[in-house]
Amino acid sequence: MxxxxxxxxxxxxxxxxxxxxxxxxxxxxxxxxxxxxxxxxxxxxxxxxxxxxxxxxxxxxxxxxxxxxxxxxxxxxxxxxxxxxxxxxxxxxxxxxxxxxxxxxxxxxxxxxxxxxxxxxxxxxxxxxxxxxxxxxxxxxxxxxxxxxxxxxxxxxxxxxxxxxxxxxxxxxxxxxxxxxxxxxxxxxxxxxxxxxxxxxxxxxxxxxxxxxxxxxxxxxxxxxxxxxxxxxxxxxxxxxxxxxxxxxxxxxxxxxxxxxxxxxxxxxxxxxxxxxxxxxxxxxxxLAIIVVLAVLLNYLSYHTEYWSLKSYAYGLDYQSNVPYNLNSLIDIQYNDSLLAADLATHIEILKNWKRKAAKSQGLRKPKLIIINVSGGGLRAALWTFNVMQKLNEAFEGKFMKSTHLITGASGGMLGASYFRELYYQADSLGINLNDSTYFDQMGDDLLNSLSFTLVTNDLFLRRGDHDFQGKSYEADRGLIFEKDFNDNTESILNQPLGYYVTPEQKSDIPLVILSPTIVNDGRRLIIGAQPYGFLNGTNFESKDVGPENIELIKLFKDNSPYDLSFLTALRMNATFPYVLPMVNLPTSPEIAAMDAGIRDNYGIKTSLRYIKALQDWISKNTSGIILLEIRDINKDYSLMSHNNISIKDRLLKPVGNFYGNYLHAQEYNASELFEFAEQSNLAIDKISFLLRKNPEDKISLSWHLTEIEKVKINKAFENQTNQKELVKLIHLLR
Structure with missing residues (x-):
């Protein structure tokens, strides 16, 4: 003993x-x-x-x-x-x-x-x-x-x-x-x-x-x-x-x-x-007491002083003056019949340009209209989306993008789609081979190392450095580092202001891109695109006193140089995963902030169906139908999870845990319901889905960093039996 x-x-x-x-x-x-x-x-x-x-x-x-x-x-x-x-x-x-x-x-x-x-x-x-x-x-x-x-x-x-x-x-x-x-x-x-x-x-x-x-x-x-x-x-x-x-x-x-x-x-x-x-x-x-006091003091300073506010900026926007942000001003901006008519006219002209090119490509008088919806999911979604679009371009011998009219979605998926769109646009002038595997490798390069390094050494303690874009200067943070890394990985091909895309989109040289980050303050969606989209709030503005769900950036900030907004910043706003990337503060009064589009619509289906509904008359008369092409990082999961007994721990944690755990499931239900309503219209709508993973057990990180084995899995996923069946179905629809 x-x-x-x-x-x-x-x-x-x-x-x-x-x-x-x-x-x-x-x-x-x-x-x-x-x-x-x-x-x-x-x-x-x-x-x-x-x-x-x-x-x-x-x-x-x-x-x-x-x-x-x-x-x-x-x-x-x-x-x-x-x-x-x-x-x-x-x-x-x-x-x-x-x-x-x-x-x-x-x-x-x-x-x-x-x-x-x-x-x-x-x-x-x-x-x-x-x-x-x-x-x-x-x-x-x-x-x-x-x-x-x-x-x-x-x-x-x-x-x-x-x-x-x-x-x-x-x-x-x-x-x-x-x-x-x-x-x-x-x-x-x-x-x-x-x-x-x-x-x-x-x-x-x-x-x-x-x-x-x-x-x-x-x-x-x-x-x-x-x-x-x-x-x-x-x-x-x-x-x-x-x-x-x-x-x-x-x-x-x-x-x-x-x-x-x-x-x-x-x-x-x-x-x-x-x-x-x-x-x-x-x-x-x-x-402990001093740390609590310091935390309270820091919180006070962050609200009442400019230096400690730790804002993240939308590079290119003018912050010299603030735009009123209230229900009346939003109604005046978005519920405007004359602007609505002009917006619809703009898109009908774009659709006419699209039809001429798509009809020639498909060999049909009434071509199929393709709308691409991409899911969020960090770098895995970005690389998967790019991979699918690259493989489709190869399968259709370079004609696939001529049939594509609109691309929308969330987070990483839009990074991959936007990169491929830009490569497609500049392919002839730069001599780009769109099927070159080099671009796949570049898309998969790390976006996390310098981001996390900057968070630790710069953002948490002492911010330094400025960033100049379109003649304006902004305080730098990890959001800028993310943009610079993505810009370097993609050889600066996307380092453009939003206005750069106005003409090529109008000519239908490239598909439209709609980004829709969420406004944190009230849950509305901030619609970012080179074209006006007033019809995404519907085409009948009577009795809509609750205010618009969708706020267009180019209309809200019409006096703040909206077309100077960096397209890289717009992509970042659309992919702002909580805490990893900073919320983007916008020049409004009171101030609003924007973050990930996946909070409201992780698959872009809401935006796509609103677009279709607003222009359904033209689409019905001038196309042979619509193909909604989904590029998803995981299959829909409607599995039933149940437990015979509920413990005290479950009673404490499940009310909150189930809310967050079923968040994406709720989006799936909403998207399915919206699609059912769309199918009841007089439009012929077909859905094609390319899936990266059949079930959550297929391990690929939700991160801005992928291992080599994860990149190999993404590259091979298009060849699996499920995706090849979808490819055959797509080829049949476009035949």
Whole structure:
């Protein structure tokens, strides 16, 4: 029994259990990280792949793993520093050891080592079984990862070796230390009247266990001075690291510094832990209260001051004056009969131009009118949409786009569709081969690494830099970085103002594109397009006192240079996934903000059917029918989920969880209902659906980053039996 008690007084074991007693918040962070690397947390968003297969400069390499390891080493050190500040006073024997902080870290390394072991195990599994890498490659990846971890820890330990002292070294410096103005902020940190934790054994190194010495004969004041001095050095180190990381934001335009996204995630955790440690070392029991006060103050400043408002801008729009945004002004703008007649006339002329080209392409007097609806879903939807359009162009020998009149939808799908549309438009002038696989590869390039890096080093702390577009200057943020990355990946082909598309759309040289981000303030849709779309609110404006559902950007901001709006910004607004990308603030009074179109219509069906209804008379007389072509990242799911018993946890979580969990299902029901109404009209409507995944278990990340194996899955999906049947059906309809 006595021996068992001695084992229970093993220093690493005491620290491990003490973390769960005093560091619950930090243990929750560890729990999340363990869940991520074991692919049990955030798998659908692809977060585990960022850790298991990191990319640097668009490739998985030894260097990318080293950088990830360096970031993980920084988090490990933040964990040790925070633990030392919180738990150090409970273990006075540390002050008697040579290199006390180093010894503390060794004994506090059980959780970090366990994390590293789990990470390495899962790297082997992913890279070998999914990315099909050789064992030799994986060995070097793991060695690079470990080298990165060790590199940061060695740098930190060298610092503490030069600065920290134990009790033996204080005897000759007693007076100087007591008078040091730098140590005075820590003078209230006491060991306490009673020492609760007295370990019997500790780890002198990773492979050596020693028995602790008794400390009763040591001067308590000396212990406190050792602790204060070590804590001061720890705080100084944390300040250096924090400002160094934030300083990296000054070089956000340098590709070399755009570290892997997983490193940015670890960096974010590291920064918060270190900042909390710094505050705690000074304020101790007041820490939580001060943090709450700072949060309230920051919230107040964000509302009442320009600098702290952290706005994201629609590049190209004029922000010099604000447009009234209220029910009366919206009714005046959108419910205007004369503008409605002009809008319809504009689109009838566009349809006439479309008919001439489509009839020649299809060899029919009354051609089929194709409307493409694309789903949201991050980079997977973007790449899948582009892949399908590229394969259809090849299958129809370059004639498919001549039959396509309108493209609409949400999020990533519209990025892929817009990229293909632009390549199609410039194919002749630039000598582009639309079937070239190079464009597929470019579309799949990473959009997350620099985005997450900018979020951590720039947006959260100190914003810097401006962006000029169409003669106007704006504050830069991660939204701009997203646009720049997408622009670079697509060789600047989409870096155009909205007005650039007015003429080619009117001539029907390219299909119409309608974007519809959601206005966060009231749930209405902001319609963005190069043409006017007043008829999307219907063609009968009588008794519509509730106001319009759809607000046209070019009409709302007619005096704010709407045609100067960057098309890249418009695509970003349409794809603003919450928190990952910032909501875009618009120049209205009161101010409104826009974000992802998928909040209201993740498949574009609402926009398409409203367009058809408004122009159904012309379409009925001049076409042989409509083909609604869906490019979806997943099949419709109407499965019935039920449980025999409902637990207390279910009663607490299901009301909220079911609301969000069934959100896309509700959109599916609404879309099906709308389509049923459309089928009851006198129009012949056929639906073609190309599906990336048949069920949710087919793992492809909802993210702005894809692994190589995920790209291969997307590239091959068009060849599956379901999609080939849909292709045959489409060919038959256009024959």
């Amino acid at each position: 006595a021996q068992l008690k001695n084992y229970l007084k093993f220093f690493p074991l005491q620290l491990f259990f003490l973390h769960f007693k005093k560091n619950q918040a930090l243990m929750l962070v560890w729990l999340v990280l363990f869940g991520i690397i074991t692919q049990n947390v955030a798998l659908s968003f692809g977060i585990p792949y960022l850790f298991l297969s990191p990319e640097y400069l668009n490739e998985v390499s030894n260097l990318s793993y080293f950088i990830l390891g360096f970031g993980i080493g920084g988090f490990f050190m933040a964990f040790h520093l925070y633990s030392y500040l919180i738990l150090g006073p409970s273990f006075p024997f540390i002050a008697t050891l040579a290199r006390p902080f180093y010894k503390f870290c060794i004994n506090n390394s059980f959780i970090p080592l366990l994390f590293l072991i789990f990470l390495i195990k899962n790297i082997y599994q992913l890279e070998y079984y999914e990315d099909l890498k050789s064992l030799n490659n994986i060995h070097f990846y793991v060695l690079s990862l470990v080298a990165g971890v060790v590199a940061f820890l060695v740098i930190a330990m060298l610092y503490f070796r030069l600065t920290n002292k134990n009790s033996d070294k204080f005897t000759s410096q007693k007076e100087n230390l007591a008078k040091s103005i730098f140590i005075r902020p820590f003078t209230y940190m006491k060991l306490g009247a009673s020492i609760k934790y007295r370990p019997v054994y500790y780890m002198k190194s990773l492979f050596v266990i020693k028995q602790t010495r008794t400390v009763e004969h040591y001067d308590k004041e000396m212990f406190e001075k050792v602790l204060k001095q070590n804590q001061f050095n720890a705080t100084l180190f944390e300040l250096i690291v924090v400002f160094s990381f934030i300083g990296l934001g000054l070089f956000q335009g340098n590709d070399v510094l755009l570290i892997p996204a997983a490193t940015s995630i670890m960096l974010l955790f590291t920064l918060f832990i270190m900042i909390f440690s710094i505050i705690y070392s000074w304020l101790r029991k007041w820490t």
